[in-house]
Amino acid sequence: MTGPQMLRFALALGLSAAVMPAGAAEDTHHGHHGHEPPATAAPAQQAPVPQIPAPTDAERAAAFPDLDGMEHAHGMDTPDMLYLLLDQFEWVDADHGGALRWEAIGWWGNDERRLWLRTEGERADGETGRAELQLLFGRPLARWWDLLTGLRHDTEPGPSQTWLVLGVQGLAPYWFETEATLFVGESGQSSLRLEVEYELLLTNRLILQPLLEINAYGEDDPARGLGSGLASTEAGLRLRYEIRREIAPYLGVSWEKRHGDSADFARQAGEDVSDTALVAGIRLWY
Amino acid sequence: MGISRRRFVQGLALGGVAAGFGLSRAGWGKGYPDGPQTLRGSEFDLTIGETTVNYTGRPRIATTINGTLPGPTLRWREGDTVTLRVHNRLAQTSSIHWHGILLPANMDGVPGLSFRGIPPGGTYSYQFRLRQSGTYWYHSHSMLQEQTGLYAPLIVEPREPEPFRYDRDYVVMLSDWTDEDPHRVFAKLKKMPEYYNFNQQTLGDLLRDIRGEGFRPALAERLMWGQMRMKPTDIADVSGYTYTYLMNGVTPAGNWTGLFRPGEKIRLRFINGAAMSFFDVRIPGLKMTVVAADGQNVHPVTVDEFRIGVAETYDVIVEPDADAAYTIFAQAQDRSGYARGTLAPRAGMSAAVPAPDPRVLLTMADMGHGGMEHGGMDHAAMGHGAHGGLTHPASETGNPMVDMQTMMPAPKLDDPGIGLRDNGRRVLTYADLKSLFDDPDGRTPGRTVTLHLTGHMERYVWSFDGIKFADAEPLRFSYGERLRVELVNDTMMEHPIHLHGMWSDLEDEHGRFKVRKHTVNMPPGTRRSFRVTADALGRWAFHCHLLYHMEAGMFREVRVDEGGAT
Ligand SMILES: [Cu+2]
Numbered sequence: 001m002t003g004p005q006m007l008r009f010a011l012a013l014g015l016s017a018a019v020m021p022a023g024a025a026e027d028t029h030h031g032h033h034g035h036e037p038p039a040t041a042a043p044a045q046q047a048p049v050p051q052i053p054a055p056t057d058a059e060r061a062a063a064f065p066d067l068d069g070m071e072h073a074h075g076m077d078t079p080d081m082l083y084l085l086l087d088q089f090e091w092v093d094a095d096h097g098g099a100l101r102w103e104a105i106g107w108w109g110n111d112e113r114r115l116w117l118r119t120e121g122e123r124a125d126g127e128t129g130r131a132e133l134q135l136l137f138g139r140p141l142a143r144w145w146d147l148l149t150g151l152r153h154d155t156e157p158g159p160s161q162t163w164l165v166l167g168v169q170g171l172a173p174y175w176f177e178t179e180a181t182l183f184v185g186e187s188g189q190s191s192l193r194l195e196v197e198y199e200l201l202l203t204n205r206l207i208l209q210p211l212l213e214i215n216a217y218g219e220d221d222p223a224r225g226l227g228s229g230l231a232s233t234e235a236g237l238r239l240r241y242e243i244r245r246e247i248a249p250y251l252g253v254s255w256e257k258r259h260g261d262s263a264d265f266a267r268q269a270g271e272d273v274s275d276t277a278l279v280a281g282i283r284l285w286y
Numbered sequence: 287m288g289i290s291r292r293r294f295v296q297g298l299a300l301g302g303v304a305a306g307f308g309l310s311r312a313g314w315g316k317g318y319p320d321g322p323q324t325l326r327g328s329e330f331d332l333t334i335g336e337t338t339v340n341y342t343g344r345p346r347i348a349t350t351i352n353g354t355l356p357g358p359t360l361r362w363r364e365g366d367t368v369t370l371r372v373h374n375r376l377a378q379t380s381s382i383h384w385h386g387i388l389l390p391a392n393m394d395g396v397p398g399l400s401f402r403g404i405p406p407g408g409t410y411s412y413q414f415r416l417r418q419s420g421t422y423w424y425h426s427h428s429m430l431q432e433q434t435g436l437y438a439p440l441i442v443e444p445r446e447p448e449p450f451r452y453d454r455d456y457v458v459m460l461s462d463w464t465d466e467d468p469h470r471v472f473a474k475l476k477k478m479p480e481y482y483n484f485n486q487q488t489l490g491d492l493l494r495d496i497r498g499e500g501f502r503p504a505l506a507e508r509l510m511w512g513q514m515r516m517k518p519t520d521i522a523d524v525s526g527y528t529y530t531y532l533m534n535g536v537t538p539a540g541n542w543t544g545l546f547r548p549g550e551k552i553r554l555r556f557i558n559g560a561a562m563s564f565f566d567v568r569i570p571g572l573k574m575t576v577v578a579a580d581g582q583n584v585h586p587v588t589v590d591e592f593r594i595g596v597a598e599t600y601d602v603i604v605e606p607d608a609d610a611a612y613t614i615f616a617q618a619q620d621r622s623g624y625a626r627g628t629l630a631p632r633a634g635m636s637a638a639v640p641a642p643d644p645r646v647l648l649t650m651a652d653m654g655h656g657g658m659e660h661g662g663m664d665h666a667a668m669g670h671g672a673h674g675g676l677t678h679p680a681s682e683t684g685n686p687m688v689d690m691q692t693m694m695p696a697p698k699l700d701d702p703g704i705g706l707r708d709n710g711r712r713v714l715t716y717a718d719l720k721s722l723f724d725d726p727d728g729r730t731p732g733r734t735v736t737l738h739l740t741g742h743m744e745r746y747v748w749s750f751d752g753i754k755f756a757d758a759e760p761l762r763f764s765y766g767e768r769l770r771v772e773l774v775n776d777t778m779m780e781h782p783i784h785l786h787g788m789w790s791d792l793e794d795e796h797g798r799f800k801v802r803k804h805t806v807n808m809p810p811g812t813r814r815s816f817r818v819t820a821d822a823l824g825r826w827a828f829h830c831h832l833l834y835h836m837e838a839g840m841f842r843e844v845r846v847d848e849g850g851a852t
Binding site: 050052055059060062063064065067068070077078081083111140141142143144145171173174175200201202203204205245285 | 390391392393397398400401402403473474476477478481483484485486487488489490509512513514515684685686687688689726727728742744745747754756757765766819821822823824825837838839846847848
């Protein structure tokens with residue numbers, strides 16, 4: 001990262017702290033106000049009250065031995081972990097030739113704070129057509145949702161550009177894996193991306209994964225062929241077989257369509273407005 | 287199921303400790319009474335070390351005591367003072383906790399709470415007087431060593447004659463072995479909690495249900511679970527996919543065998559020393575008379591089957607009349623595998639092994655949601671006292687680490703449990719357990735401490751009241767007081783809750799003393815209470831005995847001191 005990018009990333013981290021709802025961070029109050037007697041009070045019992053002798057000093061010492069600071073070690077939280085998911089790593093057999101496409105996420109951290117990595121892109125004819133990398137800071141926002149803030153850097157298409165990122169991701173009702181992300185670019189460009197995924201178990205190892213992604217932009221960006229408003233829709237259907245949970249080859253189809261001004265830009269450039277392709281790839285995670 | 291799968295569940299016939307103490311596996315198979323090795327007396331030297339084992343065809347390093355898995359059975363005598371010099375030959379700190387034994391806190395063996403742990407190369411001398419008798423066990427309380435083999439049976443012979451007779455006495459210790467590094471198992475659960483569940487509902491199940499129940503009911507049920515983002519197949523976090531279930535350290539294929547002469551009464555001391563697995567135990571063809579639970583004598587009750595939670599113990603008596611073999615069948619609660627052994631008049635005999643029962647599915651009622659009509663409710667909004675006076679702690683509300691709250695929990699003491707109802711067999715319930723002695727502390731509890739068992743399946747976080755151990759203040763008990771601990775299970779899983787140092791005197795729904803236990807099992811949707819006499823000064827562990835739940839935060843310190851209770 002360059003100096004200004006670093007600064008922006010730091011700002012983004014600050015932002016994420018500021019927008020955290022109080023409840024998420026301060027739920028550590030010890031609340032025992034659930035006391036209530038059982039339905040019927042205990043009947044009076046006749047057994048004698050036990051004689052519990054006062055402890056001796058030796059017993060007190062044995063009860064609270066000197067642990068030499070070790071007591072804190074026992075209170076350690078779940079250790080930081082690393083997760084990497086190469087969700088799509090595939091060969092795309094498109095109308096105008098083949099391409100290699102990837103989409104991956106990863107995180108490092110614990111339950112309360114994680115550093116996230118997201119990357120996706122495409123290479124065809126030995127050239128990178130599209131590549132972006134997001135570095136985000138994530139915290140739990142609600143039961144099923146995490147809040148992510150950070151930076152996105154695109155090296156392609158067109159001149160490279162950097163965005164501020166504010167995103168929500170999680171599990172919507174009925175098991176829809178959902179990501180809604182707002183990007184604000186250096187030049188004032190803004191963009192919204194919505195991604196929804198579902199996993200349909202044909203068997204416990206054969207899994208059909210439909211996916212839908214929608215991109216919208218705040219203003220025209222002719223240099224990159226992007227028009228304001230709804231710009232593109234992408235749908236995919238991938239059938240994978242989990243040889244192990246971590247290793248799953250797949251086959252599928254992907255369908256892309258450009259809308260509005262973006263479609264016009266594509267037509268002007270002599271490109272197709274919609275594209276259907278077969279894909280074959282592998283899904284891996286650690 | 288292919289051959290490899292079958293082999294995995296069954297393990298190797300000769301699996302186990304490859305080198306160590308010189309007793310061949312064949313020797314165990316001939317009915318060695320207590321598993322690998324028995325030590326008696328009042329002075330013991332135990333060495334924690336590493337031993338190569340092979341349960342699946344792949345050699346692995348186990349953590350062992352005196353080179354065996356399980357470790358040696360210790361036979362003590364009530365009233366004796368025992369001394370145990372425990373030597374640690376591991377490269378990491380280790381510990382031994384004497385599960386269910388009353389003792390001074392610095393003998394309890396919980397690093398960071400009651401002692402510093404046993405450093406590599408070090409020795410710790412445990413010494414305490416035995417104030418109880420019965421069937422117990424001991425295990426490591428350091429990191430995940432318990433999963434790799436550091437557990438063993440513990441028997442305290444009573445001073446007074448027992449109220450039942452038997453001719454033979456066998457320990458049946460059940461456990462779960464994985465070839466994986468337990469830290470990797472934990473990491474997988476954190477990243478993908480359904481990793482080990484290959485019993486999830488599929489499209490085929492939906493189509494079958496549609497044919498059976500009709501389109502609308504089948505779909506409505508799927509939508510209800512989907513709305514809650516829960517799965518009715520969430521029975522066990524870790525399954526037979528990785529586990530080989532062991533009986534006295536022997537695989538199902540190895541077939542641990544206990545010998546008998548027809549007509550003898552055999553006492554079987556069942557101990558669940560698994561890290562994560564509940565077992566449903568039966569011996570087809572034999573009735574089992576339960577005479578003790580967690581080491582405490584109960585009014586005998588005769589059953590066909592019982593569920594044993596992690597860390598619980600049950601003593602049963604069986605009387606095989608025929609000159610025939612009987613299978614001791616202990617299927618894992620999620621039906622993904624089983625531990626198995628044989629009672630036989632002669633070595634080498636075996637009986638038919640039952641097929642595991644069908645897959646178990648949770649219902650809304652199981653989780654304390656009072657039936658299907660509650661589907662589609664906003665569970666996040668069910669915060670405060672809307673149902674039957676149930677209040678959830680404020681720390682659960684808006685807490686991203688709490689995925690659900692029960693609405694209508696009930697004691698369910700007479701419920702055989704998920705997957706055991708109406709199976710045509712007489713199944714033991716907590717309602718059947720009646721102590722042979724009265725409440726030893728006749729006082730009515732002076733106060734009630736309520737704790738909710740909480741968690742988040744998808745984040746794989748477990749806690750009490752939504753607060754993980756790392757963020758929690760100790761629970762404070764005042765020395766000498768009699769109090770009630772009430773537990774409400776707000777999760778969809780079953781948790782065996784264990785209090786160290788003191789007894790948990792289980793009550794019925796009317797607050798009447800039932801039975802004295804050290805581990806109280808809490809199925810989903812239950813609210814159960816027990817009384818505690820805080821007669822043991824010190825800092826005690828209080829936790830779920832599912833190893834990875836404890837590791838993920840379902841743990842509290844209970845501090846008993848002479849100050850006033852708060
Ligand atoms: Cu638990």
